[in-house]
Amino acid sequence: MNTALLPSLFAALAIAIWEIAVRATGVPDYLVPGPIAIVRAFVADPTGLLVSLGSTLVVTFAALLVASTLGVLMAMAMAASRLAEAAIQPWAVVLQVTPLPAIAPLIIIWVGDPFTSLVVCATVVAFFPVFANTATGLASPPPELADLFRLYGAGRLRTLVLLRLPAALPYFLTGLRISGGLALVGAVVAEFVAGSGGFASGLAYRILEAGYRLQVPRMFAALVLLSLAGVAINSGLAVLGRIILRWRGDA
Amino acid sequence: MLTISQVGRRFPGGTEALRDVSLTLARGDFLALLGPSGCGKSTLLRLIAGLDQPDSGHLRWDDGRPPAAGDIGYVFQDATLIPWASAAENVYLPLRLRGIPRDQAQADVHAALAKVGLAGFEAARPRQLSGGMRMRVSIARALVTRPAVLLMDEPFAALDEFTRNRLQLDLLGLWRDSGCMIVFVTHSIYEAAFLARRIVLMTPRPGRIDQEMQSSLAHGPETRLDPAYAALVAQITRAMEQALESAPGSP
Numbered sequence: 001m002n003t004a005l006l007p008s009l010f011a012a013l014a015i016a017i018w019e020i021a022v023r024a025t026g027v028p029d030y031l032v033p034g035p036i037a038i039v040r041a042f043v044a045d046p047t048g049l050l051v052s053l054g055s056t057l058v059v060t061f062a063a064l065l066v067a068s069t070l071g072v073l074m075a076m077a078m079a080a081s082r083l084a085e086a087a088i089q090p091w092a093v094v095l096q097v098t099p100l101p102a103i104a105p106l107i108i109i110w111v112g113d114p115f116t117s118l119v120v121c122a123t124v125v126a127f128f129p130v131f132a133n134t135a136t137g138l139a140s141p142p143p144e145l146a147d148l149f150r151l152y153g154a155g156r157l158r159t160l161v162l163l164r165l166p167a168a169l170p171y172f173l174t175g176l177r178i179s180g181g182l183a184l185v186g187a188v189v190a191e192f193v194a195g196s197g198g199f200a201s202g203l204a205y206r207i208l209e210a211g212y213r214l215q216v217p218r219m220f221a222a223l224v225l226l227s228l229a230g231v232a233i234n235s236g237l238a239v240l241g242r243i244i245l246r247w248r249g250d251a
Numbered sequence: 252m253l254t255i256s257q258v259g260r261r262f263p264g265g266t267e268a269l270r271d272v273s274l275t276l277a278r279g280d281f282l283a284l285l286g287p288s289g290c291g292k293s294t295l296l297r298l299i300a301g302l303d304q305p306d307s308g309h310l311r312w313d314d315g316r317p318p319a320a321g322d323i324g325y326v327f328q329d330a331t332l333i334p335w336a337s338a339a340e341n342v343y344l345p346l347r348l349r350g351i352p353r354d355q356a357q358a359d360v361h362a363a364l365a366k367v368g369l370a371g372f373e374a375a376r377p378r379q380l381s382g383g384m385r386m387r388v389s390i391a392r393a394l395v396t397r398p399a400v401l402l403m404d405e406p407f408a409a410l411d412e413f414t415r416n417r418l419q420l421d422l423l424g425l426w427r428d429s430g431c432m433i434v435f436v437t438h439s440i441y442e443a444a445f446l447a448r449r450i451v452l453m454t455p456r457p458g459r460i461d462q463e464m465q466s467s468l469a470h471g472p473e474t475r476l477d478p479a480y481a482a483l484v485a486q487i488t489r490a491m492e493q494a495l496e497s498a499p500g501s502p
Binding site for chain 2 (some may be wrong): 142144145147148149150151152153154158162163166169248249250
């Protein structure tokens with residue numbers, strides 16, 4: 001049997017059992033809705049949910065862009081100088097271990113603009129993997145190869161451009177994939193913290209709103225959209241990475 | 252061509268890698284640095300390449316200046332090729348680092364690959380090549396600048412015996428054709444006896460030169476069966492045993 005088909009088959013089976021169980025036990029929709037009720041909740045107001053999803057995704061991708069740009073630049077600074085390494089490394093770790101909900105209120109107060117503060121929050125979460133992976137990749141070429149560059153008179157900059165940056169590419173792509181999923185998580189968490197504060201259209205806000213109104217099927221619909229978006233981001237970045245590496249002739 | 256006078260090198264941490272090493276190298280020499288691990292042969296090679304500086308003593312080149320980039324070729328124990336670049340791109344690297352445009356370098360790159368028997372493999376990636384072929388690419392990369400000095404650090408140690416024998420013969424051919432000076436680091440008595448005109452015995456802790464032996468073997472495919480070769484191997488073996496016994500801190 002095709003192994004690629006197996007997960008979808010398993011999912012179909014699980015959904016079927018779920019629907020049957022909900023019907024057989026007679027649990028009300030506002031406690032545990034069945035899959036059909038969730039689909040119905042989505043169909044009732046698809047634009048509202050999809051616009052919210054779009055808003056969350058815009059924040060996610062903006063954060064991913066900022067995080068990967070900053071991550072690569074800081075990793076390059078660290079590779080270029082020991083002083084920069086000593087200065088950046090501890091702060092990167094502090095940033096990574098601080099829980100977002102703990103600093104999100106502060107960021108929202110400081111930044112002011114709702115969209116920007118959401119992007120900043122999601123960036124904080126998405127920054128570390130792409131930064132740490134790129135830093136590892138920049139340091140990955142064997143010392144003999146670096147010696148060879150020195151032997152032929154290449155300076156730090158040429159060694160960076162011709163050796164360290166290309167060597168870091170696969171590491172960067174792995175980091176980007178992890179950061180992509182985290183940026184979505186960060187965006188949603190920030191939306192929860194921000195609540196209705198001005199930017200009221202994110203998916204997290206839809207979940208909160210539906211919760212207050214006991215529209216549990218709609219909560220589930222929003223949740224399913226979030227999961228699908230997360231899976232799409234993850235596999236999209238994985239495919240992108242594979243295409244780039246194949247184009248370069250790595251695989 | 253190069254005079255090494257009473258050179259010493261001590262690493263941070265106190266290890267004395269070299270003590271009082273003196274050696275004179277002439278144009279066209281084929282010299283083997285022979286000794287067990289830790290006798291400072293690789294350190295001496297790095298000093299000659301200018302990749303490291305001595306703590307005492309000095310190295311003086313005939314024209315008073317250290318050689319320019321490209322005058323020295325270096326081959327490591329591993330092929331240390333750039334994995335994402337083709338064989339031709341890897342061989343082009345030293346010329347590229349010296350600012351020679353790709354189209355001007357192409358003839359030299361092809362000639363260097365042909366010289367090591369890899370004509371037709373220009374587009375191959377390192378992972379598509381066998382260990383012996385990767386080492387050939389590495390040698391082509393070192394030869395492409397037509398260096399006056401070729402430094403080799405146990406280049407065949409990781410290869411199987413048949414590949415090694417083949418490459419040793421080919422290296423002798425390359426040496427005769429190019430007329431460059433080769434300093435060849437090895438821990439194999441057989442290899443030193445087969446390849447070199449001058450065999451320098453080194454002892455460890457601290458690394459120092461025990462004595463030098465000359466070889467007047469014919470250096471051809473039949474050499475391995477030549478009784479004179481067996482006699483030379485025996486002579487070196489005996490000298491090496493004596494040197495290691497009298498050396499302080501011998502294994």
